[in-house]
Amino acid sequence: WVRRARRMNSGFPNLPEELSRERNQMDKVSVLQQQILTLTEEVKSQKELVKLLHKALEAAQQEKRVSSMYLAATQDKDRLELVRHKVRQIADLTSRLEALEREKKELEQTLTLRDSHIQELKEHVQLLMEKNHAKQEVIMALTEQMARELSDPLQEANTITTETLYKQQEEIVHLKDDIDAYKTQNQFLNSEIHQVTRLWTRVAENEKALLMKCACLQARNCQMESKYLTVLRKLQEAVPGLPSSHAELVRNLIQEALEWDVKEEAEEALFFELTSALCPCSEYDEYGFMTVPDYEVEDWKLLAKIQALEIKSNNLRSQEVVEKPLRDRWNSVGELSPSAELKALIRSGIPVEHRQRVWRWMVSRHCRRLPDHYQRLLHQSRSTEHPACRQIELDLPRTLTNNKHFTSPTSQLIPKLRRVLVAFSWHNPAIGYCQGLNRLAAVALLVLEDEESAFWCLVHIVENLMPADYYSDTLITSQVDQRVFKDFLSEKLPRLMAHFEQYRIDVSLITFNWFLVAFVDSLVSDILLRVWDAFLYEGTKVIFRYALAIFKYNEEEILRIHDSVEIYQYLRFFTRMIVDGRKLMNIAFNDLNPFPMKLLRNRRSMHREELEAEMCQLEQIKAAYVKERAEQGP
Numbered sequence: 001w002v003r004r005a006r007r008m009n010s011g012f013p014n015l016p017e018e019l020s021r022e023r024n025q026m027d028k029v030s031v032l033q034q035q036i037l038t039l040t041e042e043v044k045s046q047k048e049l050v051k052l053l054h055k056a057l058e059a060a061q062q063e064k065r066v067s068s069m070y071l072a073a074t075q076d077k078d079r080l081e082l083v084r085h086k087v088r089q090i091a092d093l094t095s096r097l098e099a100l101e102r103e104k105k106e107l108e109q110t111l112t113l114r115d116s117h118i119q120e121l122k123e124h125v126q127l128l129m130e131k132n133h134a135k136q137e138v139i140m141a142l143t144e145q146m147a148r149e150l151s152d153p154l155q156e157a158n159t160i161t162t163e164t165l166y167k168q169q170e171e172i173v174h175l176k177d178d179i180d181a182y183k184t185q186n187q188f189l190n191s192e193i194h195q196v197t198r199l200w201t202r203v204a205e206n207e208k209a210l211l212m213k214c215a216c217l218q219a220r221n222c223q224m225e226s227k228y229l230t231v232l233r234k235l236q237e238a239v240p241g242l243p244s245s246h247a248e249l250v251r252n253l254i255q256e257a258l259e260w261d262v263k264e265e266a267e268e269a270l271f272f273e274l275t276s277a278l279c280p281c282s283e284y285d286e287y288g289f290m291t292v293p294d295y296e297v298e299d300w301k302l303l304a305k306i307q308a309l310e311i312k313s314n315n316l317r318s319q320e321v322v323e324k325p326l327r328d329r330w331n332s333v334g335e336l337s338p339s340a341e342l343k344a345l346i347r348s349g350i351p352v353e354h355r356q357r358v359w360r361w362m363v364s365r366h367c368r369r370l371p372d373h374y375q376r377l378l379h380q381s382r383s384t385e386h387p388a389c390r391q392i393e394l395d396l397p398r399t400l401t402n403n404k405h406f407t408s409p410t411s412q413l414i415p416k417l418r419r420v421l422v423a424f425s426w427h428n429p430a431i432g433y434c435q436g437l438n439r440l441a442a443v444a445l446l447v448l449e450d451e452e453s454a455f456w457c458l459v460h461i462v463e464n465l466m467p468a469d470y471y472s473d474t475l476i477t478s479q480v481d482q483r484v485f486k487d488f489l490s491e492k493l494p495r496l497m498a499h500f501e502q503y504r505i506d507v508s509l510i511t512f513n514w515f516l517v518a519f520v521d522s523l524v525s526d527i528l529l530r531v532w533d534a535f536l537y538e539g540t541k542v543i544f545r546y547a548l549a550i551f552k553y554n555e556e557e558i559l560r561i562h563d564s565v566e567i568y569q570y571l572r573f574f575t576r577m578i579v580d581g582r583k584l585m586n587i588a589f590n591d592l593n594p595f596p597m598k599l600l601r602n603r604r605s606m607h608r609e610e611l612e613a614e615m616c617q618l619e620q621i622k623a624a625y626v627k628e629r630a631e632q633g634p
Contacts, residue, residue, distance in 0.1 A: 041201055048209050070231065083231055086224060093221050104210055111203045118196050125189050132182045139175050142168065286352050287446045288405040289525030327351045336361045346537045347589055349530040359447055362536045367460040374452045377423035388425045388433035392418060395438045406442060416451040417442055424458055434471040439520040443532065465539050476611060481515050482508040483607040485547060492548050492592055496555050503564040510571045514547055527581040541597055549588035550575055
């Protein structure tokens with residue numbers, strides 16, 4: 001019995017290594033199988049995305065053909081028939097959306113059942129693993145005990161009897177049988193878990209595909225509604241020339257279209273919950289700006305609704321294709337350092353979650369913060385009232401009237417804005433306060449939140465980014481930039497500039513405020529903040545690029561207007577109608593190249609000399625006039 005036990009013990013210590021080797025090989029095979037399944041599912045999802053894009057392209061071509069039919073129709077009756085056909089298509093899309101929502105509910109219930117089943121299987125596997133681990137510990141303890149007892153033959157002969165060895169061998173055999181049984185059971189459970197995981201992955205992919213499909217359908221629905229409203233707006237303009245019955249029908253259709261939001265609010269609540277992960281929609285954006293313009297003129301309410309639908313459709317279409325990859329690229333950015341890659345990323349737009357950090361970094365690169373300097377300025381303002389305080393108080397209620405954080409007198413940002421502007425007035429006595437600084441500081445407050453950071457951002461804009469004397473009493477550099485911009489407009493957009501000269505349009509009446517406040521209150525908030533992202537990194541050249549891009553974006557529309565009053569009316573609000581920020585960015589940074597900074601500096605120097613000479617001549621004329629009046633007497 002002793003010799004037999006020794007022979008068994010000699011091969012027994014290698015048992016844990018064999019078990020470990022088998023387990024590692026099974027784990028590697030399982031990991032490779034999981035990677036193959038993951039890659040296969042990714043290929044399927046990419047194919048589904050390509051199919052969706054093809055369908056969207058086909059739908060766009062169909063819409064183009066329908067629009068061509070509408071424009072080709074010569075009679076109002078034919079056009080009204082096309083409008084009714086669009087209404088029927090909208091109703092059909094609505095029913096399809098409802099069917100997809102029901103299918104989504106069923107898939108969610110199935111997914112819930114699968115999740116509960118997976119959880120039960122995981123608990124069962126955990127219990128089996130714990131039992132297996134306990135039995136392995138027992139085997140190891142018995143192995144160590146046998147090794148100790150068999151190491152000394154004399155002690156073994158005295159302490160271990162034949163019966164004890166026989167029992168231990170039987171127990172080892174039983175434990176080996178249990179191990180084999182648990183291995184088989186674990187393999188079976190692993191295959192079950194693998195199948196359940198595949199089902200869960202397939203359901204998740206189907207859910208994602210359905211959400212994307214719903215988003216595409218919603219975007220198409222918004223586009224169709226927008227085109228339908230555009231047709232109604234064209235008919236509204238032609239109402240005076242229509243028969244009374246047709247005019248009444250057009251008015252009823254317009255009234256019904258304006259009331260869609262109220263009727264569809266309850267129906268779209270569920271869909272908004274489902275697609276909130278893809279495109280969150282709200283009356284205000286993350287910084288408190290209104291997402292839908294509030295026009296006071298009654299005739300522009302239909303225009304506001306068209307713009308809202310275009311913004312919503314554009315967000316739905318770009319969220320998954322453009323915004324998500326851009327956000328992933330920003331998430332991979334670690335420590336910030338100037339580079340061509342970072343410049344391209346900033347031009348594409350900084351996501352909301354990264355914008356505050358990047359803005360603080362851009363300001364700190366060029367503006368050295370003095371310790372306690374801001375607090376000393378506030379203490380000085382409390383002890384002595386600055387002469388600009390009265391003008392600041394007048395401008396506070398007129399700051400960002402389209403932002404909910406500044407529309408209420410009790411807002412917490414109003415006192416912060418007041419302190420920032422007064423502190424800057426003491427910090428830079430040469431400027432003090434100039435109208436327009438309130439809007440620059442307000443945007444900095446909305447993004448940076450901390451008022452001291454907003455103060456240094458304002459200092460960086462006025463003293464580093466903008467040329468000297470931009471906000472002086474004479475605004476001489478601001479006037480110089482308007483002349484430089486007219487030169488660039490003549491070079492980059494000669495047809496448009498000739499059109500303006502033909503109808504005696506002075507674009508500086510529109511663009512002067514763009515340059516003074518960097519497009520605040522001119523562009524929709526999403527595009528405005530993208531402009532500011534690049535402006536804080538590259539400087540005033542960005543303002544020239546975007547100003548030219550805005551005119552190029554709307555060039556064809558402006559060229560179709562042949563009345564100076566109508567052109568001025570269109571230029572008053574046409575920047576608020578730009579909803580495709582990606583298109584505007586491509587025009588600004590691609591279509592307008594080359595745009596060297598050296599050329600901008602040379603043009604500024606040339607026009608500044610001319611303007612200073614003109615101002616000197618005006619001063620001489622003024623002095624001669626005053627002297628002449630003094631000699632003539634009262």
